[in-house]
Amino acid sequence: MYFFKTANQLQKLTKKHNLPISGVCLRYEIEFSGKTKNRVISRMAERIKISKDSIKRGLAAKKSLSGMTGGIAKTLQKALPRIKKMYLSKVMYKAMMYAIANNENNACMGRIVAFPTAGAAGVIPGVLIAVQEEYGYRNKEIIKAMFNAAAIGLIIAENATLSAAQGGCQAEIGASSAMAASALTELRKGSPEVCLEAASLALKNTLGLACDPIAGLVEVPCVKRNGIYAAMAMTASDMAVAGVKSIVPFDEVVLAMKNISGIMPSQIRETAQGGLATTETGLKIKNKLASLMKKYEK
Amino acid sequence: MPLSIFDIAGPIMVGPSSSHTAGAVKLGQIARALFHGTPITAEFHLYGSFAEVAKGHATDRALLAGVMKFRTKDLRLKDAFKIAKQKNLKYKFIIEKQNPYSHPNTVKIYLENKERCLETIGSSIGGGNIAVTNINGSEVHFTGQAGKYFSIIVSHENKPEVFSVITPFLTKLGIGIINIQTSLMAENGKVIRIFDLDNKLTLEQVKEMEKLKGIEFVRAMHKVSKS
Numbered sequence: 192m193y194f195f196k197t198a199n200q201l202q203k204l205t206k207k208h209n210l211p212i213s214g215v216c217l218r219y220e221i222e223f224s225g226k227t228k229n230r231v232i233s234r235m236a237e238r239i240k241i242s243k244d245s246i247k248r249g250l251a252a253k254k255s256l257s258g259m260t261g262g263i264a265k266t267l268q269k270a271l272p273r274i275k276k277m278y279l280s281k282v283m284y285k286a287m288m289y290a291i292a293n294n295e296n297n298a299c300m301g302r303i304v305a306f307p308t309a310g311a312a313g314v315i316p317g318v319l320i321a322v323q324e325e326y327g328y329r330n331k332e333i334i335k336a337m338f339n340a341a342a343i344g345l346i347i348a349e350n351a352t353l354s355a356a357q358g359g360c361q362a363e364i365g366a367s368s369a370m371a372a373s374a375l376t377e378l379r380k381g382s383p384e385v386c387l388e389a390a391s392l393a394l395k396n397t398l399g400l401a402c403d404p405i406a407g408l409v410e411v412p413c414v415k416r417n418g419i420y421a422a423m424a425m426t427a428s429d430m431a432v433a434g435v436k437s438i439v440p441f442d443e444v445v446l447a448m449k450n451i452s453g454i455m456p457s458q459i460r461e462t463a464q465g466g467l468a469t470t471e472t473g474l475k476i477k478n479k480l481a482s483l484m485k486k487y488e489k
Numbered sequence: 490m491p492l493s494i495f496d497i498a499g500p501i502m503v504g505p506s507s508s509h510t511a512g513a514v515k516l517g518q519i520a521r522a523l524f525h526g527t528p529i530t531a532e533f534h535l536y537g538s539f540a541e542v543a544k545g546h547a548t549d550r551a552l553l554a555g556v557m558k559f560r561t562k563d564l565r566l567k568d569a570f571k572i573a574k575q576k577n578l579k580y581k582f583i584i585e586k587q588n589p590y591s592h593p594n595t596v597k598i599y600l601e602n603k604e605r606c607l608e609t610i611g612s613s614i615g616g617g618n619i620a621v622t623n624i625n626g627s628e629v630h631f632t633g634q635a636g637k638y639f640s641i642i643v644s645h646e647n648k649p650e651v652f653s654v655i656t657p658f659l660t661k662l663g664i665g666i667i668n669i670q671t672s673l674m675a676e677n678g679k680v681i682r683i684f685d686l687d688n689k690l691t692l693e694q695v696k697e698m699e700k701l702k703g704i705e706f707v708r709a710m711h712k713v714s715k716s
Contacts, residue, residue: 194491196491216494219491219494220493220494220495223491223493224493225665225687231494234495235494235498237501238498238499238501241501255505256544256545256547257545296504297504297505298504298505299504299505300503300504300505300510300547300550300564300566300567301503301504301564302501302502302503302504302562302564303501303502303503303504304498304499304500304501304502305499305500305501305502305507305511305616305617306497306498306499307497307498308507308616309502309504309505309506309507309510309511310506310507337498338494340498341494341497341498342494344497344498345492345494345497348492348496348497349492353497353616354615354616356508356615356616357615406542406545407538407541407542407545407546408505408506408542408545408546409504409505409506409546410505462538462593480542480544480545481541
C-alpha cells in the first residue's frame with residue numbers, strides 16, 4: 192500500500208493518502224518491517240541522538256590519526272562571533288560547522304550514523320540540528336524530517352547508487368545534499384512537490400563530483416565537503432520554497448547520476464588514483480602514512 | 490526484497506569508513522562465529538587497499554574488534570589492541586604486497602587455539618557490505634552487511650530432513666527468517682548456512698538448536714560483549 196521506489200510513485204502516494212513524504216515513508220517502513228509505529232519512530236529518534244552526540248564530540252577538536260582533520264569545526268565555531276560582514280546566514284554557517292564536526296568525529300573513530308553513508312554523514316544532521324537550534328523545531332518535527340530524507344535516499348539507492356566506489360562523490364554527497372534539501376523543505380511545510388524540486392536542484396549540482404580522497408582516507412576533501420554541501424542543501428531548499436522549479440524532474444536527475452556513474456573512470460571512484468589523491472601534496476601525505484604501516488610489513 | 494528505511498539511515502557505526510572499518514568488523518565477527526570457540530591467536534593478512542590504508546581507517550583495530558565479538562557501533566573499537574592484550578589474545582597483522590584476490594579490500598583471517606584452527610578469506614565490497622569467499626580452503630560465497638540483521642551460522646549434515654527441522658524451530662520461537670545463504674563445504678560434506686533473522690536468539694535457544702539432529706554447530710553473530 193505504501194510501496195515506492197521512484198519519486199513519481201512517492202508523489203502519487205502522498206496525494207492518495209494526503210500525507211507528507213515523511214508520512215508515506217514511516218508507513219512504508221511499518222508495512223515492510225512489520226514493526227510497530229513506536230518502534231520505528233524510536234529507532235529514528237535514536238539516530239538523531241547519536242548525531243547530536245557526534246557533533247558535540249567533533250567540536251571538541253580531536254585530531255584524526257592522519258592529522259588532516261580535527262579542529263576545523265572548532266575553528267569555525269571560534270570565528271563565528273568575530274567574522275565581519277559574514278556572507279552566510281548564521282544558521283547556514285552553523286549547519287556547515289555541525290556537518291564538519293560530525294565527520295571529524297567520524298575520522299576519529301567516533302560513533303556516527305551512516306546516513307546515507309559514512310563519508311557523507313554530516314550533511315543531514317548538520318542542517319537539521321542547526322535549524323532546530325535556530326528556529327526551535329520540536330524533536331517530533333526533526334524525526335519527520337529524517338524520514339523525509341530517508342525516502343529520498345531510498346529512491347536514489349533503488350535507481351542509482353549511494354556508493355562512491357560505484358558513482359563517485361555525486362552518489363554520496365550528492366545523495367545526502369538532495370536528502371537534506373528535501374528534509375529542510377518539509378520542515379518549513381513545503382509540499383512533496385516542492386521537496387522534490389529542492390532535491391532535484393541539489394542533486395543536479397553535484398553531478399560528476401569525483402571521489403578522490405587523499406591517502407584513501409575519509410578526510411580530505413570529505414570532511415570540509417560535508418560542510419560546503421550542507422550550505423548548498425539550504426540553498427536548494429530556499430530556491431525551491433521561493434518557487435524555483437527544476438527543469439529536470441527528480442527521477443530523471445537520479446538517472447542522470449546513474450548514467451554519469453557508468454561513464455566515470457575508476458580513478459575518481461574511491462580508488463585514490465586520480466584528482467586530489469595524486470597531487471604532490473596528496474602523494475606526500477599518502478607516503479607519510481604508508482610509513483606508519485611499515486612496522487606490519489612482511 | 491524492498492530496502493528498509495534503516496538501510497538508508499544506518500548503520501550506526503564507529504568510523505571512519507563503512508568499507509574499511511564497519512565492513513572489517515563484520516568480517517572479524519564472521520570469522521569468530523565460524524571459529525566456534527575462543528581464539529588464542531589471531532593472524533590477519535591484508536591485501537590490496539586494506540593493506541595500504543589499514544592504519545588510517547583503523548581496519549586493523551576493526552578486524553580485531555570483530556574477532557572479539559564487538560558490534561559495529563562499539564566505541565571500544567579504538568581500544569581493540571589494548572583489550573586484546575587484556576584478554577590474552579595474541580594478534581598479528583601482515584601486509585601482503587601482492588593481491589591475488591579479485592577484490593581490492595581483502596583479508597585472510599587465521600584464528601587458532603589448542604583445539605582448532607580456522608582460516609577465512611573475505612572482502613569488504615563497499616558501504617559495509619562484505620563477502621566471505623573461503624573457509625578453510627573451501628570456496629564459499631556468503632554476503633553480509635555491517636551492523637545489520639541478527640544472523641546465525643549453522644553447520645549441518647547435507648540432508649534435507651536436517652534442514653527441514655530448522656525453519657519450524659525458529660518459527661515456534663516467533664523468529665522470522667529474512668534470508669538464507671547456503672554453501673557446501675567440500676572437505677567435510679557439511680552444509681554451512683547463514684540465516685538472517687529478524688530477531689535475536691538467546692544463548693539457551695542457540696544451544697537448544699544445536700541439539701537438533703544432524704546440526705553440527707550454531708553460532709550467533711550478535712551475541713557480543715556488552716558495550
